[in-house]
Amino acid sequence: MADMKFSYETLNKFCIDAFGRFGFSAEESKIITDVLLLSDLYGIESHGTQRIARYHKNIVDGEILIDRKPEIVKESPVSAVIDGHDGMGQVIGHFAMELAIRKAKESGIGMVVARNSNHYGIAGYYAKMACDQGLIGISMTNTAPLMVPTFGSRSMLGTNPMAVSMPADPYPFFFDVATTVVTRGKVEVYNKLEKPMPEGWAIDSTGKVSSDASRVISDLKAKTGGILPLGGATEKMGSHKGYGFGMIVELFTGIIGLSNTSAHTYEGGKGKISHSFIAIDPSIFGDPAEIKAHLSNYLEELRNSPKAEGETRIYTHGEKEIFAMADRMENGINVNVKTVKEMKELAVYLGMDVKAYLGEEAAAL
Amino acid sequence: MADMKFSYETLNKFCIDAFGRFGFSAEESKIITDVLLLSDLYGIESHGTQRIARYHKNIVDGEILIDRKPEIVKESPVSAVIDGHDGMGQVIGHFAMELAIRKAKESGIGMVVARNSNHYGIAGYYAKMACDQGLIGISMTNTAPLMVPTFGSRSMLGTNPMAVSMPADPYPFFFDVATTVVTRGKVEVYNKLEKPMPEGWAIDSTGKVSSDASRVISDLKAKTGGILPLGGATEKMGSHKGYGFGMIVELFTGIIGLSNTSAHTYEGGKGKISHSFIAIDPSIFGDPAEIKAHLSNYLEELRNSPKAEGETRIYTHGEKEIFAMADRMENGINVNVKTVKEMKELAVYLGMDVKAYLGEEAAAL
Numbered sequence: 001m002a003d004m005k006f007s008y009e010t011l012n013k014f015c016i017d018a019f020g021r022f023g024f025s026a027e028e029s030k031i032i033t034d035v036l037l038l039s040d041l042y043g044i045e046s047h048g049t050q051r052i053a054r055y056h057k058n059i060v061d062g063e064i065l066i067d068r069k070p071e072i073v074k075e076s077p078v079s080a081v082i083d084g085h086d087g088m089g090q091v092i093g094h095f096a097m098e099l100a101i102r103k104a105k106e107s108g109i110g111m112v113v114a115r116n117s118n119h120y121g122i123a124g125y126y127a128k129m130a131c132d133q134g135l136i137g138i139s140m141t142n143t144a145p146l147m148v149p150t151f152g153s154r155s156m157l158g159t160n161p162m163a164v165s166m167p168a169d170p171y172p173f174f175f176d177v178a179t180t181v182v183t184r185g186k187v188e189v190y191n192k193l194e195k196p197m198p199e200g201w202a203i204d205s206t207g208k209v210s211s212d213a214s215r216v217i218s219d220l221k222a223k224t225g226g227i228l229p230l231g232g233a234t235e236k237m238g239s240h241k242g243y244g245f246g247m248i249v250e251l252f253t254g255i256i257g258l259s260n261t262s263a264h265t266y267e268g269g270k271g272k273i274s275h276s277f278i279a280i281d282p283s284i285f286g287d288p289a290e291i292k293a294h295l296s297n298y299l300e301e302l303r304n305s306p307k308a309e310g311e312t313r314i315y316t317h318g319e320k321e322i323f324a325m326a327d328r329m330e331n332g333i334n335v336n337v338k339t340v341k342e343m344k345e346l347a348v349y350l351g352m353d354v355k356a357y358l359g360e361e362a363a364a365l
Numbered sequence: 366m367a368d369m370k371f372s373y374e375t376l377n378k379f380c381i382d383a384f385g386r387f388g389f390s391a392e393e394s395k396i397i398t399d400v401l402l403l404s405d406l407y408g409i410e411s412h413g414t415q416r417i418a419r420y421h422k423n424i425v426d427g428e429i430l431i432d433r434k435p436e437i438v439k440e441s442p443v444s445a446v447i448d449g450h451d452g453m454g455q456v457i458g459h460f461a462m463e464l465a466i467r468k469a470k471e472s473g474i475g476m477v478v479a480r481n482s483n484h485y486g487i488a489g490y491y492a493k494m495a496c497d498q499g500l501i502g503i504s505m506t507n508t509a510p511l512m513v514p515t516f517g518s519r520s521m522l523g524t525n526p527m528a529v530s531m532p533a534d535p536y537p538f539f540f541d542v543a544t545t546v547v548t549r550g551k552v553e554v555y556n557k558l559e560k561p562m563p564e565g566w567a568i569d570s571t572g573k574v575s576s577d578a579s580r581v582i583s584d585l586k587a588k589t590g591g592i593l594p595l596g597g598a599t600e601k602m603g604s605h606k607g608y609g610f611g612m613i614v615e616l617f618t619g620i621i622g623l624s625n626t627s628a629h630t631y632e633g634g635k636g637k638i639s640h641s642f643i644a645i646d647p648s649i650f651g652d653p654a655e656i657k658a659h660l661s662n663y664l665e666e667l668r669n670s671p672k673a674e675g676e677t678r679i680y681t682h683g684e685k686e687i688f689a690m691a692d693r694m695e696n697g698i699n700v701n702v703k704t705v706k707e708m709k710e711l712a713v714y715l716g717m718d719v720k721a722y723l724g725e726e727a728a729a730l
Contacts, residue, residue, distance in 0.1 A: 078443055078473045079649040108443045109474050113650055136616070149667055151676040156667050164613050166620075173616065175609040181602060198601055207673020224671070230596055230603045236563055237546060238595045238607075244540040244682050245610065248529050251501070251538065255531075255660050256650040263666065284444040285478055285621040295620050301628065302514055302521050306589070308572020311516040317609050 003334035004361065011049055011333060012037055014343065014357045018052060021350040022059060023066045024088070032090040035121035038128070040333045043324035046185035047122045049335060053342035055088075055119075063271055064088055064118050070095045077107045081257065082114040086270050089120030097126040097139065097277040104135050104279035111278045113252070115259035118271040119143075123163035124176030124321075130279040131165035131172050134288055138278040139163050142253040142262040147180045147246050148226040150239040153207030155226030158262035159183050160249035165318070167288075169296040174318030179246040180227040184220075187213050187227065200232040209233050252276040341365045368699035369726065376414055376698060377402055379708065379722045383417060386715040387424060388431045389453070397455040400486035403493070405698045408689035411550035412487045414700060418707035420453075420484075428636060429453055429483050435460040442472045446622065447479040451635050454485030462491040462504065462642040469500050469644035476643045478617070480624035483636040484508075488528035489541030489686075495644040496530035496537050499653055503643040504528050507618040507627040512545045512611050513591040515604040518572030520591030523627035524548050525614035530683070532653075534661040539683025544611040545592040549585075552578050552592065565597040574598050617641040706730045 012033060019029035032055075040048030058064040068087035072080050080099055084092035096112045103110025120126075123139045130137025143158030163176035181201050190197045191213035204210040205224040209232075219225035229242030253274035254261040260272040282291045299316040307314060335343075340362050347354045355363040377398060384394035397420075405413030423429040433452035437445050445464055449457035461477045468475025485491075488504045495502025508523030528541035546566050555562045556578035569575040570589040574597075584590035594607025618639035619626040625637040647656045664681040672679060700708075705727050712719045720728040 074650065076473050076649045081650050107472075108441050109476060111474060111645070111649075136621075148673075149670065149679050149681075151673055152667075152670050152679045153673045154671045156670050164609075164616070166616055173612065175612065177603075177606045177609060179606075181596075200602060203673065207671075207676065230606050231546075232602065237565060237597065238542075240680070240682070241542045241544075241595050242603075244529075244542060247538065247540065247682060250663065251529070251531055251660070255663065256501075256647060256656060258651045258655060258659055261663050261666075263663075280476070282621055284441045284476075285439065285446055286623045290623060291621055294623055295616070298615065298620065298626050298628075301626075302517075305514065305517050305521050306519045306572075308513075308516055308518045308568065311572065314514050314517045315605070316514075317605070317612060 002337050004337055004340050005332035005334055006358070007332050008037065008041065008329055010358065011040065011335070014347070015049060015052060017352060017357070018346060018350060021352065022056065024091075028088065028091050031094045032088060035090040035093070035125045038125050039122045041325040041328050042122070042124070042321040043328075044122055045334075045336070046183065049343070050339040051119075051121070053339075053346055056346055058118065058271075061269070063269060070114065072099070078103055078109050078111060080112045082112060084114050084117035086116055086118070089118040089271075089273065089275075092117045093120040093126050093139070093275055093277070094129070096275065097129045097137070097279070100277040100279040101130050101133055101135060104130070104281045108281050108284040109279070111276065113257040113274065113276045115254075115257040115272075115274045116270075117273045117275055119273065120275055122176055123161040124165065124174060126275075126277055127163040127165035127176065128172075128174065131167055131174070134167055134282075136280040136282060137163075137165045139275065140249045140252050141275040142250060142260075142265065142273060144266050145223075145262050146184055146220070146227050147229055147243070147262075148203055148207070150229065150233075150235065150243045151207075153203065153205060154224050155220070156263045157243070157246040157250060158265070159227065160246040160262065162245065162249055166295060167292045168299055169292065171322045172318055173295060173299065173316065174321055179230055179242055179249060181230055181232060181242070182227060184227065187216055191217055200228060200237075202227045203233065337365070367702050369702055369705050370697035370699055371723070372697050373402065373406065373694055375723065376405065376700070379712070380414060380417060382717060382722070383711060383715060386717065387421065389456075393453065393456050396459045397453060400455040400458070400490045403490050404487045406690040406693050407487070407489070407686040408693075409487055410699075410701070411548065414708070415704040416484070416486070418704075418711055421711055423483065423636075426634070428634060435479065437464070443468055443474050443476060445477045447477060449479050449482035451481050451483065454483040454636075454638065454640075457482045458485040458491050458504070458640055458642070459494070461640065462494045462502070462644070465642040465644040466495050466498055466500060469495070469646045473646050473649040474644070476641065478622040478639065478641045480619075480622040480637075480639045481635075482638045482640055484638065485640055487541055488526040489530065489539060491640075491642055492528040492530035492541065493537075493539065496532055496539070499532055499647070501531045501645040501647060502529070504640065505614045505617050506640040507615060507625075507630065507638060509631050510588075510628050511549055511585070511592050512594055512608070512627075513568055513572070515594065515598075515600065515608045516572075518568065518570060519589050520585065521628045522608070522611040522615060523630070524592065525611040525627065527610065527614055531660060532657045533664055534657065536687045537683055538660060538664065538681065539686055544595055544607055544614060546595055546597060546607070547592060549592065552581055556582055565593060567592045568598065702730070
C-alpha cells in the first residue's frame, strides 16, 4: 500500500494531543510520542506511529492502565526494581532509565529492572537516553513469546532485543537488535507480499524450517512454531548462540525481576513485560573525552577498512539511523496509508479535527 | 591423530608442576592449571592443556612476562581498572574477577576491566567464579583480529567471546561463546581434515565467502580475510547483529580500558589483550533463593518444551559442559597425541620425569 508523507512536527503534535486525549499527562504524552517518533525517524516503522491505534486498543481493553505510575519497590545506590503496575511501557521505561542514569552519575553504575510493564517501543531509545548524557546506555526487554530454543518447536523466548549506545564522534555507537534472526514484523511483511521467506528465519509447528510466512503466523497464533534465534536452526551456524543471547535478556528482565518470562507474558489479559536499564559512567574507567576519542577513532578505522569485492562501504552501528533521521527531518516521514486511516479514525473517535492535524488528504481517506 | 587418555589428577599434577618450573608461584600455577583443566573437562580442548606448549613459547619469546603482577590503577566502590603489565592472562583474569566479586558483595555490582594482558583461557571460567559464589558472572575478552565487519574483507575485531553464568539447579546457566560464527580452532580442524567448510563461516582476501579452510588460514596470516560474525555474511541473516555483539565486547574491553582494540593486539611483540569482568549480586533485586528457583523452573520448562520433529532434547546452556565434565572425571580426558608429544618435550626441557608424570606410553613417544 502507498505511503503518505508528514513532517515531524505534524506527527509530533498529533501524537502528543492524541495521547493527551487518551488521558495521559502532558509530560507522559510527550515521552510516549518521543519514543514513537525516534523510531519513525530512525526508519524502524514497526515501532513508530503505526503503534498508536494498537496502544489505544490495549488501553480500551484494559491491558494498559493509563492511571498507573511506576513505583520503586527496592533500591540500592547502584540498583532499583520498579513495579510498573501495568502502566504504559514508555512511561515506565523513561522513568527507569532516568533513575539508572542518576545512579550512574552518583555511583558509577546504575542498573534498574522494571516488571509489570507493557510494550515500551524501541530498546534503543533508552540506551540513547544514557548516551545523550555521556554515559554508556544499555536496555533489554522480554516480549511476547516468538523465539524457539534450538531443537524446539514452540516459542519459549521473546524476540528479546538488546540495545547498547555509547558516545562517539561524529555520531554515537548505537546498536539495537532482536536476538532472533528477524523480528515478527519482517515475517508479517513477507506474509503481506505473499513471498517465500528466506530459509532459516522461522519454523512451523513441526519444528522444521519453513519459508511459508502465512503458515508461520497462523502457527504462532496457535502457540506453536516460531522465529529462529540469530544463527538459524543449526548449531553449525550458531543457533545456540542466538538462543543464548536471547537467554541473557530473559535473565536480566523476567528472571532477576522475579516476574514473567517471555513464555508467560500476555497471559490473563495483561502484558506483564519486564525490561532492564543499565547506565555506566565511563569516567570510572578513565577520562571520558579520551574514551570517546578512542571509540571514535576505532569506528572510523572500521569504516575505512578494506571492503569485500562489490561492496562500497562498511557501516558502524548507528550510522544508518543517523542518515535516516536527517533524511526524514528534511523530507518528511512516510506513513503507510493504512496507518493514516487508523490515525484518522482514532482522531475522529477522540474528537480531534483531522483536517487541521493531518491535512485534507488524510481527512478524505 | 589418535588421542591418549589421562586422569584429571595426572594432568592437574603435570600442569601445576610444569607452570611451577616455568617460574610461576604455587598459587599462580594452580590458577593457570585450573583454567586450562576446566576447559578440558568441559570439552573445549582448544583452550585446555594443548595450550601449554604455546604458552611456554610465548614466555620464552618474552610475549608473556611471568614476573609481572596485576596492578590496580584506578578504583571505585563498583569498579576497577587493572594493568596486567603483560603478565599471564589467567593470573590477571583471576585477580580481576576476585576483585569484581568482592565489589559486588560490598556494593551490589563490580565491574573490572584489565588491559595489557594475554590469552586468558575460556571466558566462562571467570563467569563461573562469580556464579560459584551465588552471583551473576560475566566476562568478555578481545582477541587477535579474526572477525570481519559486515561488508569488509579484513578482520578488525576478535572472535570476542562473551560468557555469562548464573546460579540454578540442578546446574547453573553457563553460556560462553565467540561472537563469530565459529572459532579459529574450527577452521583449523577443517584445514587438517582437508574438508570444505560449511558456507558462511569465513571469507578469503576478496571478501567472498569461502569454504577453503587452507586459503582462509593463509589469508589470515597475511592479515586479510577472516571469520564471519554470528549471522554470517549478509544482513538478511543478521550478520550486522553478530558484528554488533562483537563490538559490545570491544567497547567493554579495549575501548573503556583505553587499550588496544582487537585490530591492534599482538603488535610489537606483546599480546596487549583486554578483558572485562562483571559480578552482580542478585540480592539487590530480590531474594537470591527465589531468583535461583525462578531461573531453575524456567530452564526446566525450556528443556521440557515441545521438540522439533526428529529431535529428542532441548539443551539449556551449560548442560553439555556438566555432562562432559562428569564423563571426563570418570573416564579420563582425551589428549591429542601431538599435544602429548609437546607435553613430553616440554617436560624433558623442564627436567621433569616424563614417565612418572605421564606414564610409559607418553615417555616412549
